Amino acid sequence: MHTSVLDPAPDGAPQADALLVRLGLGEFVPGSIRARPGRNASWSGPTRSGRHVFVKQLQGPAEDSLQRFRRALAFEDTVSQAREPQLCSPPLLGHSEPGRFLVHACLDARSGAELLADHAWDEALSQALGRTVAAVHMLPPRPDTAEETPPPLLPPLHLLDALPEQGYLMATQGELELWRLLQRDTELIDSLHRLRESEQQAPGRPSHCDLRLDQVLVHGGTPALVDWEEFRCADPARDIGSVVGELLWTAVTRIPAAHDDTSSASGPVSPHDIAAAGTREWQRLRPLATAFWHGYRDADKSRRPEPDPLLAARACGFAGWHLLDRVLAHAGEQARLPATGLAAVGIGRRILTAPHHTTAVLGLTETS
Structure with a gap:
């Protein structure tokens, strides 16, 4: 959710704006929305309430996107019940099943892939990531x-x-x-x-199941995992x-x-x-x-x-x-x-x- 590498979205995201308003976050500030390429549609930026948010809309066939949406929510439910301090994923602010929208707080972070490419990913971050992945695997099934x-x-x-x-x-x-x-x-x-x-x-243990370094965000020196659509016991x-x-x-x-x-x-x-x-x-x-x-x-x-x-x-x-x-x-x-x-x-x-x-x-x- 590091926004400095994102390209501006010229057409905005009206469906995302409507959801943000319903959640009480306010619509995106005009001209501030950024879109990122990928399998799913996504937007990030500040809202009129002052919150910086990241909105993802899952794409694909209806049944497939529904299952991925529900797996992502299953992770959020599991973490909220476990109160695992080692897992510092961006907070979920809201969602919409019909539209397949997930709204998270947007972190000022860099991805592990970016840091590794810049030779800035070190052993301390690797060890911290190991502890984070272990915390996922120790969640209650x-x-x-x-x-x-x-x-x-x-x-x-x-x-x-x-x-x-x-x-x-x-x-x-x-x-x-x-x-x-x-x-x-x-x-x-x-x-x-x-x-x-x-x-x-x-x-089998609760697992991410689609883990890559571009799904690791480093915020304040701490790695956080994102993109939980493949979450399951494995x-x-x-x-x-x-x-x-x-x-x-x-x-x-x-x-x-x-x-x-x-x-x-x-x-x-x-x-x-x-x-x-x-x-x-x-x-x-x-x-x-x-x-x-x-x-x-x-x-x-x-x-x-x-x-x-x-x-x-x-x-x-x-x-x-x-x-x-x-x-x-x-x-x-x-x-x-x-x-x-x-x-x-x-x-x-x-x-x-x-x-x-x-x-x-x-x-x-x-x-x-």
Whole structure:
């Protein structure tokens, strides 16, 4: 909800204004509204009452948007009942189910993704984020939510057999290239099936289930999580792996710059060059993964003395999947997979096929 990077919304948001008036917040101050791109429509800015608000309208098919709306409210209800001090998400000021609107206080904050890109995300923030994620996982489960909410859709195992006709026709060449790689890799497919099976056997805990660093807001030096539309009981390894996967993806995306900084020769980049540059970048980022893990484990141990011995390995598996998911998201904008995308697929594959052997490499080691 950091507004300095948002683009002005020329047409305003009349439906949002009407809701804000009903909530007693007053409409947006004319000329001050900012919109942000994304899956959903959203606006932020000051209202006539002086409050700065962030308004999100969930988009998509009616049933899907309704379920996401209700999951977001389930998180708000759970937190309000638990009174968890470690969770400092922006307060919910109001909502409208028919319009799929959620109104939150707008924080003067920067996202974790922005801070990481600026090399301003440090070990202290990583450790604090670990404690925050642990606090989510220690929330009291809601039996009604656990019964009504299906497990997360990703990884989409059914697409590993074949894409549906419409999906195939609408896919970019980059996406088709990636799906061909995945669908021909029987060892990787088996690994993804094992990951989903291990997830089903793990004890479910309240989880974010769509955690990326752009959904982490840092306000006053404290990380807060936003975008709770996928909230449900799930394997906590999913959230942990997503954070580690974000750091891995950052290391991959920095490979071109890292190679340029150390190479004096011109010409095509070799696989060896890519691997070496990626290793250097991960060595820089690995302490952040370790700090996050230690923050999580220390907070978790303080409340639950019997740790899950397989948690780290499952988290590594989800980190590997997160890499593939990020490549797939970017492939939708590309005519073909770039060398860094292929490198990310290779790294994700190695992690997924042997998650138990990658815990130390990824920084998920126990505290001393």
